[in-house]
Amino acid sequence: MEEKPKILNKLVFHPDFRKVAEEINKSNIRLPPPVLQDLPFDNLLSNKNTKVTSGVEKEGKFKLDPKNGSEVMSSRIGVAAYDESINKFLTLEGAAYLISHSLTVVSEKDYLPSNFVTFNFYTKSKIITKDSKFIKYSEDPEKDSNKDYHQDRTNFIVNNVPENSVILIDGPLIGEQATAYTLKLNQMLLKKGVLPIFFVKNSNSDLVIENIAELKGKYNSDLHWAHEVLKVGERTCLFKYTDLKNSSNTKLFCYIKAFGKGAQRVEIHPETYEKFKWDIPSIMDMVYYLMIAQGDPFNPQVRPIAIAEKYARETIRIVNFSKLMNQLNITPTMNQARGF
Amino acid sequence: MNWIVIGEEKGKIKLVSKSHVTGLLPKGSYLTIEESNSKFVLRVDESLQFEPYGPSPMIIDMDLSSLKPDQKCQNIILAQRVKDLTERSDGYIDYIKPQSVARRSNQEEINLALGGTNEGTPVFIATVYSGENQILKDENGKLIRSNLPEDMFYHQMLICGKTGSGKTVATKYLAQYFVEKMDGAVLAINVKERDFLSMDKPSETKSKKITEEWDSLNEKPHGVKNFTIYYPSTSRINFGKDVSREVSKKITLDVERIEPESLNGLLQGISDMAAQHLPDIFRYWKEKEAEKGKEGKLKFSDFVRYFQEQEEVNKREFETLNMRGDEAVLTLHKGTYDNILRNLSHATTFFDDEDAESIDDKDILQRGKMSVIDVAAGNNGLLFGSILLRDLLHRIVESKSRQESDVPILIIIDEVHRFYDSNASREALGDLDTISRTGRSQKIGVIFSSQNPTDIPSGVSTVINTKIFFKTDSTISRSHGIIATPYEMDNLKKGYAFASIYDLSQLKILKFPMSFSGVFEKDKNE
Numbered sequence: 001m002e003e004k005p006k007i008l009n010k011l012v013f014h015p016d017f018r019k020v021a022e023e024i025n026k027s028n029i030r031l032p033p034p035v036l037q038d039l040p041f042d043n044l045l046s047n048k049n050t051k052v053t054s055g056v057e058k059e060g061k062f063k064l065d066p067k068n069g070s071e072v073m074s075s076r077i078g079v080a081a082y083d084e085s086i087n088k089f090l091t092l093e094g095a096a097y098l099i100s101h102s103l104t105v106v107s108e109k110d111y112l113p114s115n116f117v118t119f120n121f122y123t124k125s126k127i128i129t130k131d132s133k134f135i136k137y138s139e140d141p142e143k144d145s146n147k148d149y150h151q152d153r154t155n156f157i158v159n160n161v162p163e164n165s166v167i168l169i170d171g172p173l174i175g176e177q178a179t180a181y182t183l184k185l186n187q188m189l190l191k192k193g194v195l196p197i198f199f200v201k202n203s204n205s206d207l208v209i210e211n212i213a214e215l216k217g218k219y220n221s222d223l224h225w226a227h228e229v230l231k232v233g234e235r236t237c238l239f240k241y242t243d244l245k246n247s248s249n250t251k252l253f254c255y256i257k258a259f260g261k262g263a264q265r266v267e268i269h270p271e272t273y274e275k276f277k278w279d280i281p282s283i284m285d286m287v288y289y290l291m292i293a294q295g296d297p298f299n300p301q302v303r304p305i306a307i308a309e310k311y312a313r314e315t316i317r318i319v320n321f322s323k324l325m326n327q328l329n330i331t332p333t334m335n336q337a338r339g340f
Numbered sequence: 341m342n343w344i345v346i347g348e349e350k351g352k353i354k355l356v357s358k359s360h361v362t363g364l365l366p367k368g369s370y371l372t373i374e375e376s377n378s379k380f381v382l383r384v385d386e387s388l389q390f391e392p393y394g395p396s397p398m399i400i401d402m403d404l405s406s407l408k409p410d411q412k413c414q415n416i417i418l419a420q421r422v423k424d425l426t427e428r429s430d431g432y433i434d435y436i437k438p439q440s441v442a443r444r445s446n447q448e449e450i451n452l453a454l455g456g457t458n459e460g461t462p463v464f465i466a467t468v469y470s471g472e473n474q475i476l477k478d479e480n481g482k483l484i485r486s487n488l489p490e491d492m493f494y495h496q497m498l499i500c501g502k503t504g505s506g507k508t509v510a511t512k513y514l515a516q517y518f519v520e521k522m523d524g525a526v527l528a529i530n531v532k533e534r535d536f537l538s539m540d541k542p543s544e545t546k547s548k549k550i551t552e553e554w555d556s557l558n559e560k561p562h563g564v565k566n567f568t569i570y571y572p573s574t575s576r577i578n579f580g581k582d583v584s585r586e587v588s589k590k591i592t593l594d595v596e597r598i599e600p601e602s603l604n605g606l607l608q609g610i611s612d613m614a615a616q617h618l619p620d621i622f623r624y625w626k627e628k629e630a631e632k633g634k635e636g637k638l639k640f641s642d643f644v645r646y647f648q649e650q651e652e653v654n655k656r657e658f659e660t661l662n663m664r665g666d667e668a669v670l671t672l673h674k675g676t677y678d679n680i681l682r683n684l685s686h687a688t689t690f691f692d693d694e695d696a697e698s699i700d701d702k703d704i705l706q707r708g709k710m711s712v713i714d715v716a717a718g719n720n721g722l723l724f725g726s727i728l729l730r731d732l733l734h735r736i737v738e739s740k741s742r743q744e745s746d747v748p749i750l751i752i753i754d755e756v757h758r759f760y761d762s763n764a765s766r767e768a769l770g771d772l773d774t775i776s777r778t779g780r781s782q783k784i785g786v787i788f789s790s791q792n793p794t795d796i797p798s799g800v801s802t803v804i805n806t807k808i809f810f811k812t813d814s815t816i817s818r819s820h821g822i823i824a825t826p827y828e829m830d831n832l833k834k835g836y837a838f839a840s841i842y843d844l845s846q847l848k849i850l851k852f853p854m855s856f857s858g859v860f861e862k863d864k865n866e
Contacts, residue, residue: 066402109359292398295396
């Protein structure tokens with residue numbers, strides 16, 4: 001990564017950030033201390049409308065070579081990673097979401113972070129939104145915030161990721177409401193020559209064990225199965241997932257076991273695979289190497305995502321939003337005030 | 341090169357380096373922060389390495405190369421705010437706000453921060469990190485210096501350091517400055533080897549660093565022009581390439597010129613009370629001999645003979661004349677008498693050598709002259725030198741008191757501990773105590789140089805206002821208010837010192853340039 005994109009090493013606030021805060025204040029809404037919000041849990045379960053098959057590559061498991069991964073890492077043009085941190089504020093009047101989108105590019109000498117911070121308030125009260133341009137009316141704040149989040153995420157990543165790089169993204173490629181947005185993101189990235197890889201840490205999905213006849217009934221979840229069959233430094237072959245109701249909802253995935261405890265799911269889109277087929281084995285080695293580089297067996301993740309996560313959390317902390325909201329006199333709901 | 345203020349911690353400003361700063365800024369460096377109309381100068385008191393992304397130990401275990409960004413280091417600094425240059429007049433002190441940008445201070449800013457002047461002995465401001473010492477440089481690589489105030493000389497100095505630490509070289513540098521730039525006179529007592537005997541010769545070095553230091557001061561090695569070595573006629577000096585016969589003078593003590601009180605130094609193994617009688621007996625003898633018209637013809641041996649005769653003639657009963665001119669009679673105890681007589685006989689060789697000169701305050705109090713009394717040679721050199729020194733000190737103080745001379749004088753006592761070897765030298769140190777207390781008004785300065793500050797007479801240590809510690813025991817320096825870790829003190833390189841300087845309290849670590857004269861480094865080609 002010789003040339004440093006202009007946007008890197010920057011913290012950018014959404015243009016409406018301050019205006020939303022001011023309008024909350026004007027409306028006499030008081031925000032409680034925030035709770036850390038996770039994205040919707042990855043609960044892709046096997047059902048009659050899904051199909052999982054092997055055969056994308058040779059069946060079985062593959063030994064990963066971290067040395068090769070290290071060399072790939074040092075020779076590749078660029079590797080970037082994305083993660084986010086979300087603070088949610090539940091109030092009597094509605095819900096506020098403070099989100100830091102974090103993209104970190106691994107350059108030759110440093111991690112180059114860029115962060116984009118958004119703040120939105122959703123309410124069902126038309127009295128509040130009547131006089132406001134920036135507080136959003138919403139019948140379903142959770143759904144609408146999710147939509148805004150994904151739109152912001154797509155724009156942020158696509159606009160800032162270096163061309164022809166590999167991007168490691170925390171979160172599933174296909175998962176309920178996110179699917180359409182993430183598939184669109186994947187497509188836009190491919191157009192930039194970027195190789196997107198998605199990571200799922202915690203999952204109770206049972207796609208493999210329910211769809212492969214000989215595994216049925218033997219394991220509690222795919223992760224349970226992967227943990228049992230894989231040795232440290234191995235990955236499963238790629239499986240193909242297809243949503244039978246919507247054939248465009250498809251992905252390839254495998255499990256990697258980097259440490260003694262648990263495994264992690266890695267997902268790519270079939271189009272990505274087609275485009276970068278010959279690079280995939282090396283990229284998997286690189287992923288394994290980056291997990292070792294992070295070196296946390298209790299929370300296995302690739303190093304660049306861990307760094308992006310750090311920056312996401314740090315930028316939220318820098319914003320010191322709780323203090324700002326307390327100054328703005330916003331009321332918490334009972335549960336949030338009690339810390340539930 | 342920038343450092344960013346994070347905030348305040350333990351009363352010090354905490355800063356972190358920006359990514360383009362590729363190394364640690366050592367302790368003793370200075371930083372400047374500019375904000376609108378205000379400017380702040382900070383001194384780096386702590387400097388640490390911080391790894392924001394610390395690599396996983398597993399990488400090492402598996403013999404994999406680390407990610408380059410994981411090797412990133414930052415420099416965390418704790419700095420003392422030493423100078424605010426502000427136009428504020430409302431009684432408040434400016435904040436140094438987080439995110440303020442600091443850069444390395446330049447010479448002008450450091451001068452303002454330290455409060456030094458352009459006049460005074462130039463030294464380099466030094467830094468220390470772990471075992472490394474460096475001279476502070478500005479952004480252009482120029483060596484940063486400060487000037488030790490000239491008034492420092494008259495507020496008495498202590499220079500400490502182990503052998504080879506650079507204390508004698510620094511003392512030579514100060515001496516040369518005093519004679520050349522302050523047009524003063526220096527009187528140094530050479531107690532060890534040939535330390536001070538080559539000051540008329542330019543220093544020699546092959547060290548590029550030292551040459552660079554001299555260049556930055558616009559100086560070249562050169563000897564002290566007006567330089568004289570005085571050595572006892574009872575001793576011999578091995579003249580050679582480094583010590584010139586031409587600048588050396590053999591000296592003797594003149595019984596007619598010597599202060600009676602100085603004779604006390606001759607006495608060994610005798611009580612202080614008993615020793616007090618000798619000057620009064622001597623004064624009486626001298627007075628009576630003068631009345632007899634023998635002035636100008638007296639010899640010390642005459643006095644010894646007179647003293648000897650009193651055993652048989654008056655049964656050790658002596659007439660005395662004190663300083664006020666009161667006459668009296670006293671009888672010396674046999675043991676005391678024998679002891680004094682033995683010491684007098686022993687000292688006869690110090691006096692009245694026709695082949696040697698006697699010197700007094702006028703020989704010393706000459707502008708731009710450096711005089712060295714060499715007491716290192718011969719068995720009784722220190723005894724001789726101590727009696728002479730005491731005599732000279734009396735005369736110098738008297739000459740100054742009577743305003744006969746306004747020549748500033750610097751007296752250098754190197755290796756003070758050696759001055760405890762005899763009564764004479766102890767007496768001389770006692771006199772220096774008095775001079776140290778009164779010297780300021782009369783422009784008399786004293787440098788005490790020693791390996792251990794406990795060698796300094798306890799009375800004197802309370803009037804010393806400048807303390808310079810070269811490599812020495814850190815517990816000792818700490819007891820003198822010098823804050824350096826044992827590791828920093830143990831690893832001080834030659835010429836580098838921690839200091840507490842009179843009227844320049846913010847200067848803590850310094851490097852003395854090598855003296856322009858009298859130092860010969862043969863094999864330093866760095």
